[in-house]
Amino acid sequence: MFGEKFKRKYALTDKGVQNVKKGTFWTVIVNIVVMGGVSVLYLLMINLMNILKDNHAVMNTVLIFILLAVFVLLSYITHIQQYTATYGLVYGEVKNTRISLAEKLRKLPLGYFNKKDIADLTETIMGDVNRMEHVWSHVLGYLHGSFISTGIIAIFLLIYDWRLAIACLWGVPVAFTLLFGSRKWTSKASERLKKAAIRVSDGIQETLENIMEIRSTNQVERYLQGLYRKIDEHEKVMIKGELLSGIFVNAASVIMRLGVATTILVGTNLIVHGRIDFMILFLFLMVITRIYAPFDQSLALIAEMFVSQVSANRMMEIYDLQVASGKDTFEPAGHDIEFHHVSFAYENNDVLKDVSFIAKEGEVTALVGPSGSGKSTCAKLAARLFDVTNGIITVGGIDINSVDPEILLSDYSMVFQEVVLFDDSIKENIRLGKRGATDEEVYKAAKAANCDEFVQKLPDGYDTQIGENGTKLSGGERQRISIARALLKDAPIVLLDEATASLDVENETKVQEALSTLLVNKTVLFIAHRMRTVQSADKIIVLENGKVKEEGTPSQLYEMNGLYHHMVDLQKESAAWKVENN
Numbered sequence: 001m002f003g004e005k006f007k008r009k010y011a012l013t014d015k016g017v018q019n020v021k022k023g024t025f026w027t028v029i030v031n032i033v034v035m036g037g038v039s040v041l042y043l044l045m046i047n048l049m050n051i052l053k054d055n056h057a058v059m060n061t062v063l064i065f066i067l068l069a070v071f072v073l074l075s076y077i078t079h080i081q082q083y084t085a086t087y088g089l090v091y092g093e094v095k096n097t098r099i100s101l102a103e104k105l106r107k108l109p110l111g112y113f114n115k116k117d118i119a120d121l122t123e124t125i126m127g128d129v130n131r132m133e134h135v136w137s138h139v140l141g142y143l144h145g146s147f148i149s150t151g152i153i154a155i156f157l158l159i160y161d162w163r164l165a166i167a168c169l170w171g172v173p174v175a176f177t178l179l180f181g182s183r184k185w186t187s188k189a190s191e192r193l194k195k196a197a198i199r200v201s202d203g204i205q206e207t208l209e210n211i212m213e214i215r216s217t218n219q220v221e222r223y224l225q226g227l228y229r230k231i232d233e234h235e236k237v238m239i240k241g242e243l244l245s246g247i248f249v250n251a252a253s254v255i256m257r258l259g260v261a262t263t264i265l266v267g268t269n270l271i272v273h274g275r276i277d278f279m280i281l282f283l284f285l286m287v288i289t290r291i292y293a294p295f296d297q298s299l300a301l302i303a304e305m306f307v308s309q310v311s312a313n314r315m316m317e318i319y320d321l322q323v324a325s326g327k328d329t330f331e332p333a334g335h336d337i338e339f340h341h342v343s344f345a346y347e348n349n350d351v352l353k354d355v356s357f358i359a360k361e362g363e364v365t366a367l368v369g370p371s372g373s374g375k376s377t378c379a380k381l382a383a384r385l386f387d388v389t390n391g392i393i394t395v396g397g398i399d400i401n402s403v404d405p406e407i408l409l410s411d412y413s414m415v416f417q418e419v420v421l422f423d424d425s426i427k428e429n430i431r432l433g434k435r436g437a438t439d440e441e442v443y444k445a446a447k448a449a450n451c452d453e454f455v456q457k458l459p460d461g462y463d464t465q466i467g468e469n470g471t472k473l474s475g476g477e478r479q480r481i482s483i484a485r486a487l488l489k490d491a492p493i494v495l496l497d498e499a500t501a502s503l504d505v506e507n508e509t510k511v512q513e514a515l516s517t518l519l520v521n522k523t524v525l526f527i528a529h530r531m532r533t534v535q536s537a538d539k540i541i542v543l544e545n546g547k548v549k550e551e552g553t554p555s556q557l558y559e560m561n562g563l564y565h566h567m568v569d570l571q572k573e574s575a576a577w578k579v580e581n582n
Helices: 004-009 014-051 055-106 111-115 118-169 171-181 183-209 211-216 220-272 278-291 293-319 375-382 405-411 426-431 439-448 475-489 505-518 554-559 563-575
Strands: 337-346 349-359 364-368 390-395 412-415 493-497 523-527 539-544 547-552
Touching (some): 014 293, 118 293, 171 220, 183 293, 211 220, 337 375, 349 375, 375 493, 547 563, 554 563
Parallel strands (some): 364 523, 493 523
16 A cells, blocks of 8 residues: 555655554544544443443443543543654654755756756645645555545444445445546646646746846736736636636535435335334444544545646656766866867757867866857856766866766866845855854955955944845855855865956956965866956866866967957947937
């Protein structure tokens, strides 16, 4: 019942499967104990009727009340155990599931995130796990436990009186057959609902992220109307899905409850013909009041269990993804980065084609070229943020694809064009570059990256909280913090992708001076669009359309009168451009 297929079907961990087993066990015990209470009440009724005939039956009544007290105590203990085994353990499973999903995502190649929408992934970690939590805690243990306990009770009822047992229980298998037969339609409705929910999340996220552009271009009304349409569509899909599942659930409940009528009809007929006495019918009527109870909650939520298959499948898709793995040791002979006939494609779009070059240790190697030529892709491939499509990249003679990315990245410091900061202090954002770094080390790196100038003006200095992704800082200030973080790490390989793009000329010069001092004897791969920022590079690789077009020192390339010469001249012309009023 609880094999590997069950585990995958409901996206459970091994611990989660054990929790479901415990929940099922205690549900069985609770249901049997409750049914035992019905038996005690039945004995009490028989004894009370005997009292009317024989006063000596009082002692039996005392004994029955003792049994009732034992029943109450057992009921309390077993219900506590059931609650702990279903809700208490499952809430821990939810935490572990979210952490395991996040860990899985952390280890995936970045290429995966180019194919997936962030709102979709957020919906999986939050919405899908929430839906599965309800199924794990409210449905699985209760449902399987109810099936088992009902089966055990049914055996005793059939032995006691098979005619009334059939009249009482026939509705249960029929009701669940109807409900399980509806899963084809409910699953499709769930898929439509999930897609509609993701469209709403996408719309909200897009609106919030681009609110400045939307307001500045007077597009507020148009964007809101589009968002309203998505919300209305989600509401319509939800109503249709709820109506569909409601029809099947209520129909199943009605069919199951018909067992009450058939029990009365069959029991009355048997009494009339003298085959049973009234007390036996009374017993089965009391049994009916309890035997359906375990299924009440499960019936109401079993449609949710079918719907949850969509969520479980989405979670398992992430679990089944191949992570970027490799050896847990990295001992290169130096830190030369060499591209050997490297090609790379985003899906079917070729970005790099047969690229070969060497970025030597102790030198600054600059990558330049028109937009879309593959410069940033080269930097990301060099750090194994993506895996190459063809060819290999080596560091110190070791193929980086053979090394675990986390081990590999311990030798890298990176500053990319898009800076990511956390809602914490400036000091702690810089300290991310080196766990356990002292305050003095943080301040030294910050000064080298020219952060001191603006930090000293802030109310709490380096302890100032900067908001989500540094919203309280300017673009240039955010980028300088990112540079300080990389300098603090002091790794042998440094990747700089447009690292000074958001700085003014004065600060750009200061940061370049700091970099030229602190990056000595390191392997530096530097990407820039401004040609004047690469004049001090030891070597320049010129890319065009994903291929190496030119290679050499700045002076050599300029004398070649090729693409690099053309780009330098164009930027000189643009620097002289000015607005004239006629």
